[in-house]
Amino acid sequence: MPAAACPIGRACLFTFGCTLLFTLTGCDGPQSTLSPAGTGAARILTLFWWMAGFAFVIWLIVFGIAVYASRPKRSSHSANASRWLIIGGGAIFPTVVLTLLLVFGFRLMADLRTTEGADLRIAVTGERWWWRVRYLGQKDQSTELANEIRLPLGKRIEFILDSPDVIHSFWIPSLGGKVDMIPGRINKLVLEPTRVGVFRGVCAEYCGTSHALMNFKVVVMQAEDFEDWLATQAEPAAAPRSALARQGKKGFFANGCSACHTIRGTSADGEIGPDLTHVGSRLSLGADILPTTPEAFRRWIAHTEEIKPGVKMPSFGMLPDEQLQAMAAYLSGLQ
Amino acid sequence: MTDMSHQNQIPKNEEERRAQEARLAKPWEAPPGWRYWSAVNNTEVGLWYTVGAFIFFLFAGVLALLMRTQLSVPGNDFLSAETYNQFFTLHGSIMMFLFGVPIFEAFSIMILPQILGARDLPFPRLSAYGFWCFVIGGIFVCGSVFFDAAPRGGWFMYPPLTTKYQEGIGADIWLLGLSFIEIASIAAAVELIVGVLKTRPPGMRINMIPLYAWYVLVVAGMILFAFPPLIAGDLLLEMERAFDWPFFDPDRGGDPLFWQHLFWIFGHPEVYIIFLPAIALVAMIVPTFAQRPIVGYTWVVLAAVGTGFVSFGLWVHHMYTTGLPGISLSFFSAASEAVAIPTGVQIFCFLATALAGKFVRNVAMLFVTGALAIFVIGGLTGVMVAVAPFDFQVHDTYFVVAHLHYVLIGGVLFPVSAGLYYFYPMVTGKTLSEKTGQVAFWFMFIGFNVAFMPMHLSGLLGMPRRVFTYMDAPGYDILNMTSTVGAYVLAAGFACLVYEVVRPKKNQPYAKRNPWNAGTLEWMAEMPAKPWGARTIPLVKSRYPLWDQPNFLDDVDNGRFYLPDAEEGKRETMISTSIDAVPIQCLRVPGPTFKTFWAAMFTGGFFIFATYKWYTAAMISAALALAAILYWLWTGTAKIPEKREKHVGLGMTLPLYGSGSQSVGWWAMFITMVADVTAFLGLVFGYFFYWTVNEDFPPASASGPGFGWPLLAAGILLGSWIMTVLARRWNRQARSGAFYSALVTAIVFATAGIAALAAGPWLADMDPVSHVYPATVWILVIWTALHLGLGVIMQLYCMARRFAGRMTFEYDIDIQNVTLYWHFMAITVLVTTAVIGGFPLLT
């Protein structure tokens, strides 16, 4: 039989190498934990690199011993000497390493979990399958939007997380760890963005049919830009400007959309679906699965079920195309 | 015990030896024709069980390939969201419940008696019953996918998704179908524990038993404590689905997290329940191919027992992100790291054995080496995810998918493949081809790494698990395509292995006896194996008798050990003490029957009809199942032997009957009831869990069962228990009248006690739908009442047995075991009444 163990080692190293290559070329991405944009993510990444490095060395040693043992021509070892391998390698070494790891892990966890000193509070509710986002103001006032979270750079932001239906999990990989949203409970998470950019958040807990299609956009902005943006979001919707959009607004009300959606400044005050007051200003539609172009709005209204299986909103594919286009124009114009 | 002067059973010449072998073979032969399926012997049942588990494995593997096809490119529409969700739910559930655990039990049923030099396990019919339950439940669960009715809540079935937000019977199929299989798993665990403790050959003291048996003992013990909490959880979840009892509904005091606790108290030990037996195979294979005894036997025992314990302290590491207090997470993080120590010890024991001995190169060792390479990676990433902050990032991502497959494929599938190559000759008498094995290995090894190594990276790049599709992000397309290609290569490798196993080998000669030159008892087997399992039951003086005891096989073959003959034409094996393996009984085990098959069919009927909410049919089926089981017990157990003792060879005479703690049935009852009490404690845990999560529990406005009724119930029911104990004693003293009147009183008390127990919540009008408090009280009462009802049936059974003369003053297994059951009833009653009646007084 050909050399058994060595090829295994080579195959593993090759795969390791390939993965490393991938890692070096492709860390970036809107939802990558490997290119952190928050303090939490950065500290966890440092921990990861240390652990991964150590793990690699330990693997090489363990497997190296196996390869050595499988060599046909090697000197024989006494059982007593081998026993020291068990005591040293199996008992003492892991105990020491794991103690260190635990100490680091506990210290980091205690830091990550403290919710003190938040500069801004945002309540996020996981719905099937989108995100209700409320910026909590000084008193009881709040500004609601959906599927998009904008954050000021360098501030500590406390997220207050819950769910009215099933368990979801709120995760912005670039900023930090995830926390579940559990019906009947309120969980908290503090994140601190350190880099301006556009990122993606996802639902990490399986929550039913379209779990895969429950994402959101995260935009980290300079603090002053953020204040402007939030002020705009707090305003009621602007009146439609074009004739097409005005027609679309009629269509919106004629088809009962207002029963589920709120557009502040109009009589639409439904609370089942996402708030659409400034939906046209958002970077994505349908929980970050479509852009906010008029064409995307038209597709979404006409083929909702097809785009997002199991969604509560009915498809309005039966409406005439002109009406769909008009509604799309109205909604995408809600800047 | 080894008086060599008495050698009257040892055959004097060839002719006598032949006659003896013929007499011995007769009772052990498998039944011919279609009656083959009535076999209960471990060789047949173990083989069916193993093949069944592998078929389910292949099915789940095909589902995985279809899922990988869907994920090969972003935004794919090969599978719909709902189909994909059903597939991933089934893939996980089947691999865990229909392959991972059963393959261990199946394999152990098949080889454990051989390893212990016994002829069969102590309860062959229980194995058969478990097997048929497994097949029926498995087909029911798997079949649902062809009707688009499969469960789609994930293998973890988190409510409220599975209670309120998924229509159809998928979740019921999962809950009831798998509960049914869990019962079969517990049955097998009971069988295996008693097997290891009581059926060892003379001389095989606790420090001599093969490591495989140590692992079996530990793993079966873990099943006993891990599965019952899940059964309790299944019961609660199904009560909520079927009758709207709000255990997991936060609006009525319930909490979805309670399910997660129950599920993972099961779910994490489950991983080790699957992993340890595979390591047990390695612990048999490595010494054989190192051609020397294992180095660090005690260390391996430490690792097995230690892992068994510590693995119960890990469950919350599946719940790191649920928002529990940091201090709680730290406890579980600590245990999750501690468990790495015994795991490491095992690996170093195997390495040390190889270093101190040889390293015979063949396919089995190739798979072992591959397993090491893969598993160590999985173990190391496991240490990483056990650090809570890191888990905050990668929890529920593809990183964890990669981790768990490195653990389970490296830690289970590769060792099992090695075990297949190693044990195949023992089962069929023929060896598998080395060449095909190498091809299969390399396809599997490369395919596996190509499929799963990139998943670490997709997870780190933020790709969540359980997604039927994904948006494109840098790297996702190439990583996922690579994984899909790898999955197909892995499947091709496995196909080679399957082909090699099933290809006809008519013309291939039988392997020589003990083909690997192993040292343990299972290799006494002749090629092909004879139906009796062990020609004689040997006297063991070493951990590796085939290496160390001179003339061993010759002595075995020539009837120079115990039980070389079957003069009465009965199936016989030896029962010994649990520590020092001193023989105490010659046990007659039952032969082929269809009774267990029918019992399983009706039991299955109950669960399947209940899925469709056909409750009348379900109840009829349950009654038939009970009748079938009673008939099976009545005709097949605690038989009074025609003589008191029997000469078993080498001058030893053993009793043919033992009752109380001398009987294997007593041990089985004890072990079963430990599992039962564990499930019960799961429900009690619920009561206190709801107390901690609710502001006021019991709610100030709610009426409770009061104190009086529970106290009365406790009094009367303890009376029933005392009367049962007295009945046992008076039976021993041959006082028939006292025996019967004690049991009648006990039955009256039990019935009155059940009524008093139910009267508390009933008279207080406690509505279980309104709030979790009344629901919890009712579930405790119902649990206790059902068990008491069963206790009454047992008391009646003892009276009937006594009346029919199947139980006597002296031969009293039945009443002994029933009394043991009632000891546990006393505990159950005390806890229930103290909780529902006493606890509200404290708050």
Added chain:
Amino acid sequence: MSENTEDSEITVRPELRELPERRESLWLLILGPLIWSAHFLLSYITAAVWCAKVAGRTGSLSCARLAIAVFTLLALSGIGLTAWGAWRRHKYGRATVPHDLNTAADRHRFLGFATLLLCGLSFVGTAYVALGIVFFQSCE
């Protein structure tokens, strides 16, 4: 899991009489891990009940930490005592690992050694669990 047939066994195997303890059982083997389990559960329940019922989600752990520290001391001494007994059994007579002889004495030594190793693991496990109270002051 104690032996009920010990007496009958004595007559068969006289060397059993020489042993310091006549009754061998498997319970002693798992005493270390059992103490670990008890400590683990107690610590978990203490922290959970404290945070849920007394201090609240962001409250201080104060007394709970002290209680867990006391549990830890008790558990570690229990494991230490068990280990000491196990060590003596391991060293009984002329001790030689791997304790694989077919005698009652070697079985005795084996059980001692296995108990000792399990105590070692339980000790580390218990200490690990206790590490948590060093780093966490609040229920967050």
